[in-house]
Amino acid sequence: MKRLSLLLAAGLLSACSILPQSEPLDIYLLPGAALPTQTQRVDWSLRINSPVSNQLLDGTRIVVLPEPGRVNTYQGVRWSERTPQLLRGRLLDAFHDDSRVQALSNEEQRLQADLELVSDLRSFHSQYRDGRPEALIQLDVRLVDARDQRILASHRFSVSQQASDTSVPAVVAAFGQAGDRLSRELVDWTLAEGHRNR
Numbered sequence: 001m002k003r004l005s006l007l008l009a010a011g012l013l014s015a016c017s018i019l020p021q022s023e024p025l026d027i028y029l030l031p032g033a034a035l036p037t038q039t040q041r042v043d044w045s046l047r048i049n050s051p052v053s054n055q056l057l058d059g060t061r062i063v064v065l066p067e068p069g070r071v072n073t074y075q076g077v078r079w080s081e082r083t084p085q086l087l088r089g090r091l092l093d094a095f096h097d098d099s100r101v102q103a104l105s106n107e108e109q110r111l112q113a114d115l116e117l118v119s120d121l122r123s124f125h126s127q128y129r130d131g132r133p134e135a136l137i138q139l140d141v142r143l144v145d146a147r148d149q150r151i152l153a154s155h156r157f158s159v160s161q162q163a164s165d166t167s168v169p170a171v172v173a174a175f176g177q178a179g180d181r182l183s184r185e186l187v188d189w190t191l192a193e194g195h196r197n198r
Contacts, residue, residue, distance in 0.1 A: 031176030
């Protein structure tokens with residue numbers, strides 16, 4: 001009888017947890033359109049490093065500035081990866097689509113490369129302008145000679161895209177469009193600077 005009472009008590013405790021239930025999460029990939037494939041090829045290899053970012057952007061939360069100087073995050077949603085890796089993956093996809101650089105790697109693979117892209121992620125958030133959110137991505141990029149770590153060229157890429165409405169899916173779509181534009185600009189810049197410095 002005593003054993004039965006203990007089992008019943010244990011069952012009641014497991015059914016009525018005092019811990020709050022975790023909120024359901026919607027996980028979003030960064031959407032991206034494929035770049036047109038180019039027929040030219042280069043004879044150098046490229047390593048694309050994950051951007052360095054501040055603590056606010058180095059996570060999976062989707063950051064929003066509802067007003068200047070106030071930072072928040074969208075509730076119940078996350079990116080599929082930490083933001084620096086999310087953007088690195090988008091850039092790698094863009095270079096693969098473009099296909100002029102055949103030998104591509106990232107810093108986790110530790111492969112030899114002729115050139116590398118080193119960057120600082122300054123912005124990856126949505127902000128409100130005239131009552132509507134827009135996605136803003138700002139990336140400071142340096143093209144580096146991997147042999148002696150000499151900076152060959154540097155550039156700040158800054159793109160924004162207004163969302164069609166205030167919903168999270170519309171904001172994510174705006175991030176995707178902004179990421180597409182940044183990727184196209186960065187691929188073309190890298191190929192031009194790589195050609196100039198090789």
